[in-house]
Amino acid sequence: MISKVVRRLRRFQGWFGGLAAGCLVAGLYLGLLASPPDYYQGEVARIMYIHVPLAHTALLAYTVVFAGSLWYLWKRDPLIDNVCHAAAGLSALFTALALVTGMIWAKPTWNTWWTWDARLTSFALLFFILLGYLMLRTFIDHPEREARYAAVLAIVGFLDLPIIHFSVEWWRTLHQPQSISLRGVSISSGLLIPLVIMSIGMSLLFAYMLILRTQLLYLSRLLETKRGRLLSQFHFSKADP
Amino acid sequence: MFRHVVQWVVWKDLLTEFRSRETLSSMLFFALIVIFIFSFSFSMNQQAAQELIAGIIWVAFAFTGMIGLGKSFSAELQNDCLEYLQGSPAAKGAIYAGKVAANFMFMLIVEIILFPLFVIFFNLDVIEQISLLLLIFFLATFGLSAVGTLFSALTVQIRAREVMLPILLLPLVVPVMIAAVEATKGALNGDPLPMYQQWLELLAIFNVVFTVVSFWLFDFIIDA
Amino acid sequence: MTSFYLRWTGVLLVGMLFGGLLYAHYTQHLASLTPEQLLHQMPSGEVRLRGLVKSGSLQGELEQGKAVFELVGERVSVTVQYAGPPPENLRELKTLIVVGRWDPMSNTFYARDLALLPHYGFVTSAYVAGLVPLVIVVFSMARRVNALYEEIKRSTVYQPEATPYVDT
Amino acid sequence: MPAIRVQDLSHSYGHYQVLRQVTLEISQGTCYTLLGANGSGKTTLLRILATLLRPTSGRIEILGRDGVTDKTLIRRSLLFLAHGSHLYEELNALENLQFALALRGLFPTPRQLKLVLDRVGIGAFASMKVRHYSAGMKKRLSFAKAMLAAPDILLLDEPFTALDHSGVELVQDYIREVLNRNGTILMSTHDPEKARVVSQQVGLLRQGTLHPWTWRQKDAS
Numbered sequence: 019m020i021s022k023v024v025r026r027l028r029r030f031q032g033w034f035g036g037l038a039a040g041c042l043v044a045g046l047y048l049g050l051l052a053s054p055p056d057y058y059q060g061e062v063a064r065i066m067y068i069h070v071p072l073a074h075t076a077l078l079a080y081t082v083v084f085a086g087s088l089w090y091l092w093k094r095d096p097l098i099d100n101v102c103h104a105a106a107g108l109s110a111l112f113t114a115l116a117l118v119t120g121m122i123w124a125k126p127t128w129n130t131w132w133t134w135d136a137r138l139t140s141f142a143l144l145f146f147i148l149l150g151y152l153m154l155r156t157f158i159d160h161p162e163r164e165a166r167y168a169a170v171l172a173i174v175g176f177l178d179l180p181i182i183h184f185s186v187e188w189w190r191t192l193h194q195p196q197s198i199s200l201r202g203v204s205i206s207s208g209l210l211i212p213l214v215i216m217s218i219g220m221s222l223l224f225a226y227m228l229i230l231r232t233q234l235l236y237l238s239r240l241l242e243t244k245r246g247r248l249l250s251q252f253h254f255s256k257a258d259p
Numbered sequence: 260m261f262r263h264v265v266q267w268v269v270w271k272d273l274l275t276e277f278r279s280r281e282t283l284s285s286m287l288f289f290a291l292i293v294i295f296i297f298s299f300s301f302s303m304n305q306q307a308a309q310e311l312i313a314g315i316i317w318v319a320f321a322f323t324g325m326i327g328l329g330k331s332f333s334a335e336l337q338n339d340c341l342e343y344l345q346g347s348p349a350a351k352g353a354i355y356a357g358k359v360a361a362n363f364m365f366m367l368i369v370e371i372i373l374f375p376l377f378v379i380f381f382n383l384d385v386i387e388q389i390s391l392l393l394l395i396f397f398l399a400t401f402g403l404s405a406v407g408t409l410f411s412a413l414t415v416q417i418r419a420r421e422v423m424l425p426i427l428l429l430p431l432v433v434p435v436m437i438a439a440v441e442a443t444k445g446a447l448n449g450d451p452l453p454m455y456q457q458w459l460e461l462l463a464i465f466n467v468v469f470t471v472v473s474f475w476l477f478d479f480i481i482d483a
Numbered sequence: 484m485t486s487f488y489l490r491w492t493g494v495l496l497v498g499m500l501f502g503g504l505l506y507a508h509y510t511q512h513l514a515s516l517t518p519e520q521l522l523h524q525m526p527s528g529e530v531r532l533r534g535l536v537k538s539g540s541l542q543g544e545l546e547q548g549k550a551v552f553e554l555v556g557e558r559v560s561v562t563v564q565y566a567g568p569p570p571e572n573l574r575e576l577k578t579l580i581v582v583g584r585w586d587p588m589s590n591t592f593y594a595r596d597l598a599l600l601p602h603y604g605f606v607t608s609a610y611v612a613g614l615v616p617l618v619i620v621v622f623s624m625a626r627r628v629n630a631l632y633e634e635i636k637r638s639t640v641y642q643p644e645a646t647p648y649v650d651t
Numbered sequence: 652m653p654a655i656r657v658q659d660l661s662h663s664y665g666h667y668q669v670l671r672q673v674t675l676e677i678s679q680g681t682c683y684t685l686l687g688a689n690g691s692g693k694t695t696l697l698r699i700l701a702t703l704l705r706p707t708s709g710r711i712e713i714l715g716r717d718g719v720t721d722k723t724l725i726r727r728s729l730l731f732l733a734h735g736s737h738l739y740e741e742l743n744a745l746e747n748l749q750f751a752l753a754l755r756g757l758f759p760t761p762r763q764l765k766l767v768l769d770r771v772g773i774g775a776f777a778s779m780k781v782r783h784y785s786a787g788m789k790k791r792l793s794f795a796k797a798m799l800a801a802p803d804i805l806l807l808d809e810p811f812t813a814l815d816h817s818g819v820e821l822v823q824d825y826i827r828e829v830l831n832r833n834g835t836i837l838m839s840t841h842d843p844e845k846a847r848v849v850s851q852q853v854g855l856l857r858q859g860t861l862h863p864w865t866w867r868q869k870d871a872s
Contacts, residue, residue, distance in 0.1 A: 020635070028632075039494070043501065050610075051508055060599025061513075064606050068613040091479055094705070111620060115613050122609040126602040146430040154427065157418045161665045162483070162705065167413050170476045171427060174406070177472055178431050181465055185434035188457060189441065223617065230624045237631035243663070244638055260756055267753040275741040278780070338789075339735025346701050347754040348726040482722070483705040 023097060024236055027229050034226035041219030045071075048212035056209065065123040067212050071220035073116040073141065079109035079224055080144065083151075084176035087169035097236060099165035102172065103155065104231035108224060110148040117141055136187035143182050147175040161239070264349045268357025269364075275334065276365070282330045286369045290323040294373070298380060308381045313444035316377055317436055320370055321403065325425050327365045328407040331358060332415035341415070345481050355408065355477040359470075362404040362411075370396050388446045395446060398462040399439035403432055405466060409473040412480045438462045487629055491622060498618075513601060515580050518556030525587055532561065532592055533580045533600070541575050554581065554592070565594045572599055652715050654679040654804060654835035655700065660709035662695055669695045671859040672709070677837060677852070680830055684846040685839040686864065687856035693839035694734065696856070697806050700837065701731035713804060727755070730802035734809060736789040737796075740782040744768060744792055747781060751796050759799050771795045771821060786813035794825060805829055807838035811845045823849050 049067035056063030086102040089095075120138060121131050132138070151171050158164035276282055297315045301307065335341040344354055374396075378385055385392060410428045414420040438458040445455030515531035516524070534554035543550035543565070550565040550573060563581055565573070572579065580601070583594035657675040661668065669692040677683045687693050698704045700711060702722045711718035713725045738747050745764055752759060759767075768774040771791040781789065790813050797805060810822050826836055826849045840846045843853075847866055855864045 039497075043497070046501065046610075050505060055598070055601075061601035061603065062599075062605055065609040068610050072613055111616070115616060119609045119613045122605050122612060126605045143430050143433055150423075150427045150430065154417065154423060157423060158416075159418075159665065162707075163416070166479050166483075167417070170409075170413060170479055173476060174409070174469070174472060175431060177468065178434070181434045181461075181468070185437045185461055188461070189437050192441065223621075227621055227624065230621070230628055233628050234624055234631065237628065237635060241631065241635060241638065242665070243668075244635075263753060263756070267750055271739065271742070271746075271750050274746065275739060278741045337740060338738050339733060340737055340739060342703060342733060342735060343737035343751065344754070346703050346726060346731055347751075348723055348756065349754040483703060 020240065021097065021236075024233055027233060031226060031229045031233075034222055034229060038219055038222035038226050041215055041222055045212050045216035045219050049216060053208050053212050059127055062123070062126050063209075065119060066209075067216045069116060069119040069123055070213060071217040072112050072119060074217050075220045075224045076109050076112035076116050076141070076144070078221055079105050079112055079228075080148070080176060080179075082228070083109060083172045087172040090165060090169045091173075094165075096161070096165065096239070097232070099169070100232050100235040100239070101228065102165075102169065103235055104228055106148055106151050106168075106172065108227050108231060110145065110152060112224070113141060113145045113148060117145065134186075134190055136183055136190050139186045139190075140179065140183040144175075144179060147171075147178075151175070261350055261353045264353035265357040265360065268354055269360050272331075272358070272361035273364070276361075282327050282365055283368065285330075286323045286326050286365065287372060289326055290319050290369060290373050291376070293319040293322060294376060294380060308383075309448065312377065312381050312383065313440045313447060316374075316443060317399070317440050319373065320366070320400070321429070321432070321436060323369055323373075324366050324400070324403050324407060325428070327369070328362060328404070328411040328428075329414075329421060329424050331362050331408065332411045333420070336415065341481070345483075351478045351481050352474050354481070355412075355474055358412075359404050359408045362408050363401055366400045366404055367396065370400060383447060384449075385447065388449065391446045391452070392443065395439060395442045395459065395462075398459060398466060399435050399442075402435040402462055402466045402469065405470045405473055406432055406435075409477055409480065412477065434461060434465055438465070484629060484633075487625070491625075494618075509603065513603070518554060518559050518561045521561060521585055521592070522559060526585060529582065529584055531580050531582050531598070532563075532585075532594075533578070534561070535578050536573070536575050538575050541573070545569060545573060554579070561592050562590065563592045563594050565597070567595045567597070570597045573597060652679075653677060654681075654714055655683075655837060656712040657696075657700070658710050658712075660696075660699065660706050660711060662692075662699060662704065662707045669859055670699075670706075673856075673859075673861045675854065675861060677835055679835050680833045681852060682826060682830055682836040682838070682850040684843070684850040684853045685837065685856060686841075686843060686853060687839070691856040692859050693856055694808055697731065697733075697808050697837070697839060701729065701733075701806055702726060703731070728803040729806065730797055730800050730804070731806040732793050732797060732808065732810065736793055738781045738784075738789055738792060741780060743778045743780055744773060744784075744795075745777050747792065748796055748799065752799055755800055757800065763799065767795045767798050768792075770798070772817070787815060787818055790814055791818060791821070794822060798825065803834055805834060805836045807836065809840055810838055811840060811842050819845055826850075 045067065049064060053064075055061045082105040083102050086098055086105060090098045090102060117138070120141075124133065125131055151168060154171060155164055155168050158167060294315075297319070301311060301315075332341070335344065345351075374392075377383060407428055410424055410431075414424045414427065417423060438461045442455045442458040442462070445458070513531070515533040516526075518532065518534050521530070521532055532554060534556050537553035537555045537560055540553040541550060542552070546569055548565070548567050548569045550570070552563055552565070552573075552575075553560045554563050563583075565581065565583075578600050580598040581592065581594035582596040582598065583592055585592050653676045655675065655677040657673055660670055660673040660675075662670040673692075673696065675683075685693050685696065695704065699706050700713065700718070702718055702725055705719060714728060716724050718725060737751065739750070742750065745761075745768075748759070748764055748767075765774065765777070768777050771794055773788050773791050773795075776784070776788065781792070784792070790810075811819050814822065823845070829836055830849075836850075838846060838850070843866075846853075853864045853866060855862045
């Protein structure tokens with residue numbers, strides 16, 4: 019009844035969860051306690067260890083949506099569609115968290131909550147695209163069509179992202195004199211190691227969440243199908259003369 | 260075969276529009292109202308107009324474009340004509356090309372009628388730059404209609420389609436809007452071309468990428 | 484479901500342990516005093532003192548790492564004599580933290596190091612805003628998936644009708 | 652080779668299973684009638700055969716071609732007259748025919764168009780906008796399209812509704828003509844009496860499954 023792939027996912031999901039938790043705890047320890055404060059920004063640069071991995075993971079998640087959408091249009095496997103749907107929801111979550119932590123970081127360093135920086139703006143647009151994607155899925159009644167349309171939207175949106183980024187960057191250099199220094203943190207190895215570990219941990223956490231959410235969507239569809247069969251049986255026996 | 264289908268789709272859309280005048284009249288009327296609302300809400304002097312006018316022009320054009328795009332495929336729903344388009348042996352890419360051409364024409368016609376009104380209402384000086392402005396309009400409108408036609412087909416068979424078309428389309432055409440506004444601003448200010456040439460290049464790149472992608476993806480929207 | 488809640492209690496415990504560790508680290512190494520607290524408490528050991536560099540008070544050779552300035556709190560100010568690595572962030576009207584000892588005899592704070600304002604509020608809120616929603620989402624998803632497996636097991640599996648519908 | 656072959660076809664709209672393991676074979680030159688209550692899946696079956704829907708499982712073959720991979724080839728030799736008339740309201744009868752046939756790669760002469768419109772009895776309204784047509788006239792115009800397209804396979808969804816007595820006879824005549832030139836027809840109807848005159852086989856869809864049927868059984872019940 020439950021497909022073999024999903025059963026295998028369930029068997030191995032614990033590994034991803036455990037590894038993710040281990041990496042995150044190690045990364046947090048290194049980032050918050052063991053690493054030196056940044057030379058220019060001081061302690062506040064430690065926000066980097068949470069903000070940058072969240073942003074990386076949001077993009078990784080959207081890449082999964084893109085690849086999955088291509089795969090879906092090729093093979094039309096409903097399970098792949100569930101993976102895309104799950105990854106899109108998670109990508110929206112990670113994008114929102116990256117935006118929030120970015121804003122919290124911007125306030126003490128640039129003394130403003132928001133600036134029309136190319137990266138910030140393209141992330142906000144990515145968030146809108148993902149919200150549109152999730153909204154689109156709730157507005158279609160036919161699951162096959164829902165999957166197809168969502169895949170098309172995801173592909174167009176993914177290909178649009180670099181163009182959006184460049185256009186906003188050009189626009190910003192035109193309109194914003196460099197009053198706000200966007201100079202990043204000088205990356206030394208002491209800062210790099212916790213950052214890499216946190217990024218790996220966050221990606222593993224995403225993998226774990228993706229497995230969970232795919233199962234969630236798959237199982238609720240399965241359950242709905244089962245109930246629907248019972249329902250249609252009932253309906254037909256009533257309708258027959 | 261491909262060329263014939265494109266021609267017939269364009270012919271059909273233009274003839275329908277010529278008989279009913281539904282799309283063009285609603286687009287024009289809406290755009291006029293937008294111009295008036297803008298001039299009331301900004302009560303502009305000459306200098307402020309210089310800064311804002313390009314943005315106002317493109318906001319007006321984009322929103323009128325949404326109306327035209329929304330009508331493009333909802334007209335096919337009557338009598339299930341969309342089903343016939345899907346079931347016909349014609350290449351879906353040809354239907355897409357025909358629809359893009361028709362939408363492009365509608366939007367460009369509206370823009371060409373509206374632009375003189377902008378010139379009059381906001382005292383613009385455009386005589387020397389007119390050919391460049393036309394080129395900008397041409398490129399940006401093509402970008403809007405290439406992606407817009409795909410999304411018109413995508414939203415036509417879902418619930419709340421009037422809302423979903425702008426919600427899905429506007430974030431994706433941000434590059435077109437930025438480039439069109441900046442280039443128009445440059446042209447209206449009489450800047451030399453190299454100062455805003457990059458925006459024209461951006462528009463060209465966008466158009467090429469998304470015409471190809473939409474042409475390919477249209478199959479998956481219209482066909483099961 | 485019991486093992487599921489046990490596991491999550493474990494995760495919660497580890498999280499609380501880690502939070503406690505961080506809090507201890509903060510109070511031990513990174514908490515700072517204001518000039519008012521310094522004058523009130525008169526601590527004998529090494530402390531961190533936080534205040535604003537008073538305008539027009541900064542003197543000394545910064546390249547050699549020697550400087551004298553006044554650090555202002557809300558009401559009182561403290562004279563700071565700095566000797567340490569050449570400071571780059573030492574400017575007038577900047578809020579800073581100085582690390583060193585208070586000498587009650589000369590009414591001077593002998594600083595050996597400088598630190599930037601830590602903004603712990605921002606760091607903490609960024610980590611809370613980033614991690615707490617993730618944990619909540621993972622928890623609720625895991626619980627829902629488990630519930631779904633239970634429900635699937637319980638609900639009767641549909642079988643096609645054993646005898647096809649026979650019309651009479 | 653059968654003209655239409657359907658094997659273990661199932662289809663569900665989300666959790667609602669409409670067709671269950673339908674198996675069907677229709678040989679060339681015959682007419683098959685589908686009976687069934689409202690919502691029994693007749694239209695879904697027709698739409699799948701017209702390559703408008705992807706089956707959830709199972710396979711269809713039309714003139715030996717796979718219904719999922721060879722869609723374009725199938726569409727060239729198949730015409731589906733659906734419940735919706737597929738007509739543009741702002742165009743007149745001639746323009747509608749020209750457009751519909753152009754999409755199939757056919758370009759009939761004005762003379763051919765005139766002849767066909769006369770045959771279906773709406774020649775006098777040829778240059779009137781379809782907006783002003785009645786339902787029966789639209790149905791006749793659809794059959795004019797079928798006559799010009801001359802497909803090998805014709806799928807008809809409720810062909811007799813909205814037609815008057817002469818219209819029904821016209822459709823029956825046309826069906827015989829298609830069968831005579833070795834064409835194949837699959838139609839769904841609520842009106843067995845009108846279909847019985849022309850069709851050789853009949854099936855009943857019930858609970859999404861197809862049950863064999865004969866006209867005599869129908870009489871008995």
